[in-house]
Amino acid sequence: MAMIGRSVFLSTLFACALGGSAGHARPPAAPVAKTSIPNGMLVSLGGNDLLVWNRDGQAQVLRGGTSWQPETRLPLASVRQVRVQGSRVLAVGFDAEREPVALQLTAALAPDAQWKLPQEWFEIGEGATSPWLLSEKGSLALSPNGVLGARAALPAPSGAKSSSGTLYGYRSESGVVACQGEDKTLANAASAWCASQGSAAWQLEGRFRDPLVCGAFLVLRTQQAQKTEVAVHALASGAVVAKALVAGRPQLACNEGREIVIGTTVIEAKSLPGLEPAWKVKAKGPVAAMAVLDDWIAYQKSGSDQVQLVARPKPSAK
Amino acid sequence: MSDPQSHPSAHGRRVRKSLHFYPGEKQLLWIVGGEVEIRAEAWGGENPKPNEVDPVMKPRRTTPGTFIIHTYAPYRTKTWAWSNVRWGTPIKPGPNNTVLYLNLATRAWMTMKDRHGNEFTQDEVLKAHWGNYGKTAFPTTWQLNDFGPFSIRYFKDKNHDGKLDGDERLSGEMIHTTPENEAQALQGDDKVKLGSSHGCIHVKPRDREFFKQAGAFRRGTKFVIHRYEEVIPPQWR
Numbered sequence: 001m002a003m004i005g006r007s008v009f010l011s012t013l014f015a016c017a018l019g020g021s022a023g024h025a026r027p028p029a030a031p032v033a034k035t036s037i038p039n040g041m042l043v044s045l046g047g048n049d050l051l052v053w054n055r056d057g058q059a060q061v062l063r064g065g066t067s068w069q070p071e072t073r074l075p076l077a078s079v080r081q082v083r084v085q086g087s088r089v090l091a092v093g094f095d096a097e098r099e100p101v102a103l104q105l106t107a108a109l110a111p112d113a114q115w116k117l118p119q120e121w122f123e124i125g126e127g128a129t130s131p132w133l134l135s136e137k138g139s140l141a142l143s144p145n146g147v148l149g150a151r152a153a154l155p156a157p158s159g160a161k162s163s164s165g166t167l168y169g170y171r172s173e174s175g176v177v178a179c180q181g182e183d184k185t186l187a188n189a190a191s192a193w194c195a196s197q198g199s200a201a202w203q204l205e206g207r208f209r210d211p212l213v214c215g216a217f218l219v220l221r222t223q224q225a226q227k228t229e230v231a232v233h234a235l236a237s238g239a240v241v242a243k244a245l246v247a248g249r250p251q252l253a254c255n256e257g258r259e260i261v262i263g264t265t266v267i268e269a270k271s272l273p274g275l276e277p278a279w280k281v282k283a284k285g286p287v288a289a290m291a292v293l294d295d296w297i298a299y300q301k302s303g304s305d306q307v308q309l310v311a312r313p314k315p316s317a318k
Numbered sequence: 319m320s321d322p323q324s325h326p327s328a329h330g331r332r333v334r335k336s337l338h339f340y341p342g343e344k345q346l347l348w349i350v351g352g353e354v355e356i357r358a359e360a361w362g363g364e365n366p367k368p369n370e371v372d373p374v375m376k377p378r379r380t381t382p383g384t385f386i387i388h389t390y391a392p393y394r395t396k397t398w399a400w401s402n403v404r405w406g407t408p409i410k411p412g413p414n415n416t417v418l419y420l421n422l423a424t425r426a427w428m429t430m431k432d433r434h435g436n437e438f439t440q441d442e443v444l445k446a447h448w449g450n451y452g453k454t455a456f457p458t459t460w461q462l463n464d465f466g467p468f469s470i471r472y473f474k475d476k477n478h479d480g481k482l483d484g485d486e487r488l489s490g491e492m493i494h495t496t497p498e499n500e501a502q503a504l505q506g507d508d509k510v511k512l513g514s515s516h517g518c519i520h521v522k523p524r525d526r527e528f529f530k531q532a533g534a535f536r537r538g539t540k541f542v543i544h545r546y547e548e549v550i551p552p553q554w555r
Contacts, residue, residue, distance in 0.1 A: 102390075
């Protein structure tokens with residue numbers, strides 16, 4: 001097993017309060033933690049625990065924002081996606097026989113449930129109390145003891161054709177919102193879409209990508225040359241409630257359902273739904289990956305083997 | 319200058335050769351000395367179905383006419399996001415789910431993105447690669463160019479001099495394979511299922527090689543695209 005860098009040292013970060021940030025404390029100086037997994041994906045495990053993982057299955061947990069646990073390996077030959085669903089860590093990927101598999105992991109990343117999946121490209125659904133996946137054939141519940149549960153149709157725009165775009169799904173009490181990314185192929189070119197179900201079903205089409213549900217809002221981003229349009233839609237109606245242009249290609253994360261944290265060369269939070277500036281700190285380079293912890297914003301710069309931690313101001317209650 | 323549309327036979331006589339596409343019958347024929355030397359399945363374009371929306375380009379029937387073959391080469395275009403990079407270009411995962419390709423001119427690794435600046439994600443590349451090849455590892459070369467490894471370009475020879483000159487332009491329609499068909503061909507030629515194009519002519523990977531080896535894609539070859547209503551004449555059936 002690789003030796004783990006445990007050095008944690010202090011770095012002073014520029015922090016400034018902006019309009020709308022009244023009540024936020026200025027972020028204190030933040031630690032920098034070196035991981036042995038450069039260019040990893042960052043996932044908040046709840047509290048101040050952070051998971052860094054890559055597609056080869058390398059994984060490492062930063063406990064409490066200060067202490068790296070020994071590097072471990074997720075029991076998958078190829079990891080596709082890792083998400084936290086409630087108190088569970090779910091991973092989908094492929095086993096050594098290249099069969100699709102879903103795993104439920106403990107907070108220590110030990111597997112405590114496994115599901116053999118049909119030969120479909122599954123994504124992990126968000127927002128539900130019980131684990132679920134989605135593929136182009138619909139949603140799939142993951143029942144206890146490795147049993148695959150019920151299938152259900154996903155909402156989709158009328159006339160939507162088979163697409164190679166990646167799926168996103170969010171389940172709430174009022175139903176499922178599903179999105180699919182653009183199909184970039186000549187053969188099946190199709191716009192990205194999001195759709196809801198139920199009596200007030202709505203649908204959206206466009207060039208947006210990486211949908212993100214945050215609180216009662218669906219946040220979509222659309223690249224426009226050197227800028228990105230961030231659009232906030234009401235989850236209940238699909239209607240646009242706010243838009244903002246952000247320089248470059250930002251990373252987005254949800255902060256307690258009340259703020260969108262935007263990572264570029266700075267990390268800034270905008271309040272939902274109006275995208276009013278809340279707070280802003282300077283990043284130590286372009287943010288390539290980002291996760292919101294209880295007390296920190298964790299981010300990794302492009303190509304870096306360091307995870308930077310910036311103190312996270314709490315959103316003011318409204 | 320020798321006639322590029324004829325070639326010396328074993329007896330020293332020049333033999334007329336030409337390529338013919340019958341889109342209505344979905345056949346591509348390599349005619350040598352009036353006889354069919356190669357016959358292969360080939361699909362042209364179709365007009366869009368009612369309510370069919372294509373966000374990039376409206377499909378259309380393949381343009382009929384007499385053309386001249388110009389090049390057999392890898393093709394890239396910014397019009398189609400996944401055709402912005404040549405087939406076979408080295409790729410690798412980049413930071414935060416991005417995809418990098420090796421710019422062969424500068425030897426620099428660049429981020430793959432579409433003409434709007436949208437970066438490709440590893441997820442969408444993995445999904446497409448898995449769909450085509452059933453492989454779960456991240457591919458090391460780009461195999462999603464919509465035009466396959468090689469495209470055959472042709473042009474309308476307005477001044478009948480056999481050369482691309484004056485106000486002549488290469489046709490935007492071309493003969494090519496697709497990524498799906500390239501992947502299917504690895505399972506066997508009988509697994510390849512051709513489909514309609516946006517106006518180009520789709521052929522099977524193995525047939526593309528047969529035609530090439532026979533000289534059908536040599537520069538200067540006469541290429542006739544017949545109308546959809548035209549049927550193959552009895553002598554070529």
